[in-house]
Amino acid sequence: MAGEKKSILTKGLFKENPVFILMLGLCPTLGVSTQVINGLGMGVAVIFVLLFSNIFVSLLKNVIPNSVRIPSYIVIIAAFVTIVEMVMHAFAPAIYKSLGIFLPLIVVNCIILGRAEAFANKNTVMDSILDAIGMGVGFTLAVTLIALIREVFGAGTITLMPIGGFDGVIEIPLLYTYPVRIFSLAAGALLLMGYLKALFEWNTNRKGR
Amino acid sequence: MRNFARVGITLSLIAAVAATALAMVNAFTAPKIAAYELQVIKDALVEVSGGYAVGDQATTDDPLVTNVYPLSGENGDTVGHILQLVGTGYGGEMVVMASYHADGEVIDARLLANAETPGLGKKAEVPSYMEKFKGTGGDTAVPVKKDMLGKADADSVSGSTVTFTGVAKAIAYGSDYVKSLGGK
Numbered sequence: 435m436a437g438e439k440k441s442i443l444t445k446g447l448f449k450e451n452p453v454f455i456l457m458l459g460l461c462p463t464l465g466v467s468t469q470v471i472n473g474l475g476m477g478v479a480v481i482f483v484l485l486f487s488n489i490f491v492s493l494l495k496n497v498i499p500n501s502v503r504i505p506s507y508i509v510i511i512a513a514f515v516t517i518v519e520m521v522m523h524a525f526a527p528a529i530y531k532s533l534g535i536f537l538p539l540i541v542v543n544c545i546i547l548g549r550a551e552a553f554a555n556k557n558t559v560m561d562s563i564l565d566a567i568g569m570g571v572g573f574t575l576a577v578t579l580i581a582l583i584r585e586v587f588g589a590g591t592i593t594l595m596p597i598g599g600f601d602g603v604i605e606i607p608l609l610y611t612y613p614v615r616i617f618s619l620a621a622g623a624l625l626l627m628g629y630l631k632a633l634f635e636w637n638t639n640r641k642g643r
Numbered sequence: 644m645r646n647f648a649r650v651g652i653t654l655s656l657i658a659a660v661a662a663t664a665l666a667m668v669n670a671f672t673a674p675k676i677a678a679y680e681l682q683v684i685k686d687a688l689v690e691v692s693g694g695y696a697v698g699d700q701a702t703t704d705d706p707l708v709t710n711v712y713p714l715s716g717e718n719g720d721t722v723g724h725i726l727q728l729v730g731t732g733y734g735g736e737m738v739v740m741a742s743y744h745a746d747g748e749v750i751d752a753r754l755l756a757n758a759e760t761p762g763l764g765k766k767a768e769v770p771s772y773m774e775k776f777k778g779t780g781g782d783t784a785v786p787v788k789k790d791m792l793g794k795a796d797a798d799s800v801s802g803s804t805v806t807f808t809g810v811a812k813a814i815a816y817g818s819d820y821v822k823s824l825g826g827k
Contacts, residue, residue, distance in 0.1 A: 499650045506657050513661035517668045524675035
């Protein structure tokens with residue numbers, strides 16, 4: 435039983451990684467993965483929304499009539515996304531600014547609706563929480579990994595939070611002067627996505643055998 | 644029929660609870676957001692003022708020029724204006740704050756609220772983005788097309804031409820607007 439719970443939590447990280455294996459939420463993944471901090475900020479926002487939408491969908495699974503379940507999920511998800519948006523705007527304006535349009539678009543992020551429909555409405559609250567954390571962290575890992583590779587090669591920097599005297603930007607000597615620009619453009623994101631998907635697919639299949 | 648009512652009531656209840664929760668969060672965050680937005684405008688005014696004193700805000704009838712702030716020199720006479728302009732970028736409306744000498748020459752500018760693509764059009768928020776506009780609008784025209792830029796500047800806007808055109812057109816419009824004000 436303990437092993438089963440653990441697998442609900444960890445499957446989202448690699449084996450069923452939402453981005454690389456389930457191929458969900460690609461639009462925000464490719465869109466915000468230009469800087470590491472954007473990836474992390476988006477990840478935190480998605481974890482929060484996913485966690486609460488999973489909890490509420492799971493709690494209300496016997497209350498919501500089947501015929502209107504999708505509209506109900508959308509209302510629940512939209513409410514939490516709007517809360518995240520307002521709180522970020524008030525307390526983390528820098529991240530709010532750089533995430534821009536992708537923050538309200540979490541509403542239609544397929545990972546969240548997908549987990550509500552495929553997992554939370556069939557499972558207990560506890561399992562749904564584990565699933566949300568696993569999938570959320572998996573998404574964060576994926577988007578941050580893509581952002582790290584794209585930023586290092588495309589701009590020669592790693593942008594993190596500015597803390598104290600540290601301005602939040604690490605410059606990588608050679609790549610900063612001669613960046614491989616394609617990585618920061620959309621085409622580079624898609625190419626990179628393809629290679630990473632192949633890598634994760636190989637990893638999942640290797641274990642399955 | 645009973646089922647129909649149940650479906651409707653459940654959905655309305657969920658929506659009502661969600662709306663209440665949002666109203667509560669909004670009541671808490673709205674003042675902080677308003678204060679932050681005001682601070683952004685104030686900071687931008689000081690940044691683009693070019694060392695001149697910024698006067699009181701005045702509104703205009705022009706839909707593309709939201710606010711006008713006069714700039715005064717050391718002896719109190721008006722030497723130029725700061726305009727809060729509306730431009731159209733890739734993600735819709737953008738707010739551009741630009742300062743001009745009385746003859747319409749750009750002193751400095753900043754891109755404020757916008758919904759441009761992070762990593763592409765968003766780069767226009769960096770102060771150095773506006774270097775290519777400084778000093779134009781007077782004797783030389785504001786570059787509103789990519790082929791009016793030098794190679795390095797043209798490269799810096801590649802991938803975000805729509806944003807560049809939006810910002811440039813807003814700044815050019817502001818320049819003409821300042822000229823129409825005369826020396827006032």
